Amino acid sequence: DTGVSQDPRHKITKRGQNVTFRCDPISEHNRLYWYRQTLGQGPEFLTYFQNEAQLEKSRLLSDRFSAERPKGSFSTLEIQRTEQGDSAMYLCASRTAAGTGADTFGSGTRLTVV
Amino acid sequence: RKEVEQDPGPFNVPEGATVAFNCTYSNSASQSFFWYRQDCRKEPKLLMSVYSSGNEDGRFTAQLNRASQYISLLIRDSKLSDSATYLCVVPDNYGQNFVFGPGTRLSVLP
Numbered sequence: 001d002t003g004v005s006q007d008p009r010h011k012i013t014k015r016g017q018n019v020t021f022r023c024d025p026i027s028e029h030n031r032l033y034w035y036r037q038t039l040g041q042g043p044e045f046l047t048y049f050q051n052e053a054q055l056e057k058s059r060l061l062s063d064r065f066s067a068e069r070p071k072g073s074f075s076t077l078e079i080q081r082t083e084q085g086d087s088a089m090y091l092c093a094s095r096t097a098a099g100t101g102a103d104t105f106g107s108g109t110r111l112t113v114v
Numbered sequence: 115r116k117e118v119e120q121d122p123g124p125f126n127v128p129e130g131a132t133v134a135f136n137c138t139y140s141n142s143a144s145q146s147f148f149w150y151r152q153d154c155r156k157e158p159k160l161l162m163s164v165y166s167s168g169n170e171d172g173r174f175t176a177q178l179n180r181a182s183q184y185i186s187l188l189i190r191d192s193k194l195s196d197s198a199t200y201l202c203v204v205p206d207n208y209g210q211n212f213v214f215g216p217g218t219r220l221s222v223l224p
Contacts, residue, residue, distance in 0.1 A: 035214075040122075042201050042214030043158065056210065091157060102148045102203070103212070105157040 004106035006092050012112045013082055020078045021109045023092030032075050033103060034067055035091040043091055049075060082113045115140040118204045120215040128223050131192050135218045137202030138184045147185045148203040149176055158201055192222045
């Protein structure tokens with residue numbers, strides 16, 4: 001386990017379709033974060049998990065977005081009824097439970113909604 | 115005041131130049147700060163943490179000014195490979211999570 005892995009790397013979907021992304025964090029990291037990044041901006045926080053518990057959601061996370069981390073290991077982010085405005089890079093990051101350390105990011109999933 | 119602000123740049127500097135970026139933050143109780151580097155179409159990668167006493171890693175120096183609530187990153191003897199976007203990371207206003215700045219783009223020119 002050398003880092004955070006995300007799948008798929010790229011996803012092109014038609015407007016209105018549902019998409020699901022997966023993130024496998026560094027195994028000893030209890031905290032897992034989802035961010036969204038658009039061109040020219042820094043990553044924007046979406047939600048995070050401490051083990052399997054989802055502790056916070058950003059207001060950016062509309063009801064079309066849902067995230068799970070059922071066993072406290074990998075996580076999925078689902079977007080239902082995708083819109084063109086959902087096109088972005090979706091980044092997953094993990095860190096230790098202490099919470100003061102820095103995030104280690106995965107390579108991201110680039111979503112294009114056409 | 116916004117949680118975090120950065121000069122968007124771009125900064126275009128010749129090789130060998132010294133360049134500095136600042137990042138202001140609003141949470142006066144903040145303790146942990148970081149600088150990340152992001153190459154085009156890649157994920158952010160941790161460059162260095164920012165300690166209250168300031169810290170140096172080779173050509174890179176990070177400093178914290180609590181009174182004025184900003185952190186800085188100084189790059190000396192810049193290389194072509196330093197061309198990237200530099201993101202500052204500070205605690206959010208609730209101190210629960212981190213907020214990324216919009217990034218400062220640096221281009222080092224031959």
